Amino acid sequence: MIDLVLDGVTGSTEIEFDERGLHHRHEAKAADMPAVAAAFRTARFCLEHITCLDLRQVEEVGAFRVDYQFNRIGNPLDRHVVQAIVTDAATSITAVYPGADWYEREVFDMHGVHVDGHPNLKRLLMPEDYTGHPLCKDFLDEDPERHQLSGVVIEPEEAAGGTADA
């Protein structure tokens, strides 16, 4: 077993696995993520998922946060989550983990967070001509037809003002 040597992270804490299902939490700068991911890969961790949280309304954070979850291959289980607060853009780790490709595209699609260095950053789940990013907390669907279907009436200026366009 290769030991995990993490340099680029700050604020590492241990978590109670029986309560949370995670062992360690780290914080990292978005720009340092490729180096952090490479350290995990060297120690033979797999990338379980990447996700983004819209924490712009949370006072302590006030921005988007991208979470990367790694798990050691083989026993014993060792599950780490690295949280990177994104002020400008996230940094792609596809060069380290090819599997990050779709997760990063999903983050871009759903939250509008730009991922620097991604080779093919485009929408994944929503149509290419779609506007807005559905998982933003202030997202309002712009398509008037869909509002008619749901019975919710949104005034045009309200819809325009509430669109998250990051």
Added chain:
Amino acid sequence: MTPLAPSMQLVPDEQDSETYYLNMGPQHPSTHGVLRLRLHLEGERILGVEPVIGYGHRAHEKMAENRDYLQFLPNTSRIDYLSGMIYNLGYCQAIEKAMQIEVPERAEYIRIICGEMNRISSHLLWFGTYLLDLGGFTPFLYAFDDREKILDILDSVTGSRLTYSYGRFGGVCMDVDDTFLRAVADFCDYFAKRIEEYHKLVTHNVIFRHRTKGVGVMGADLELDYAVTGPCLRAAGVARDVRKDEPYGIYERFDFDVVTAEGGDCLARHMVRMGEMEQSLKIIGQAVRNIPDGPVMAAKVPKRIRPPEGEHYFACESGRGHFGMYFRSDGTDVPVRMKLRTPSFVHVSTMPVVLPGTMLADTVAILGSIDIVIPEIDR
């Protein structure tokens, strides 16, 4: 380190008149739903592939943010409609773990029985439709006949055939009776013989072996690169199973093996799933013998489901692999974020490295063998 597949940027080249692009899907019978593969071909040989997903996107993650934890429960059966029971019970267990709710013994055993029955029905549907993809019609009729027996048994206790919503936070919503347990035991006896028949009918069939042996190799290295899990990984000889690695519920009490195979090709994936059905029967047999009497719901379940603040993760083994729920609670009734890590999503994302170099006709065999469920990819 695997270089990024060139197919990630599929741009037609004006100068190149020897190759062409072909859309497979979104309405193609062997994609089992609305999945589109943009294939770059030279004759019949695949040079690159770009899966295009999202046709069945229903925004389950957004829905989770707009309703409380109990209201999201019915959604979980609909993410992967073939492993509905496993997802449903897995979600309940995730919330129970976060809230530290004790589940009665009897409910735990019922969960094991229903979950494993669901796994067999999921593998049976795969078995039937996969052979249909490969051009064999008869096994489909056999498999669906047996699957219908499972659905009838689960229907008798849950009231539905696919989207069960049977679990509750703290147990299950309905107790099972002796008729149910007898029906399960009878099915196990019956199905053990049927698996032998399946092996005679399909596994030893020379046409089937020619179409699957050595086709669509997904190596063990895909675990590090893509975090491939489930039967696809075990077919490459890696014995990884969430039920063994991080036992949830009462799985650690049961005696069963993690089925693996060598080669990582379509035939190996077939062998793993056949073996897993046998192991599921073994687990169900132990559960039916040892199920205790007692209540099926915890006496004290908080009226308001408010998990402690912060991030939680829970993983379970679905019919396709590692299904994970990563959610953040802010101490209110509604989650801040509910990320669903689904196995089929990962498996389809490996297609740009698995498919190139194979023949167009094998695409159907390879895509079928990884057992994708489109609603789970699109969520």
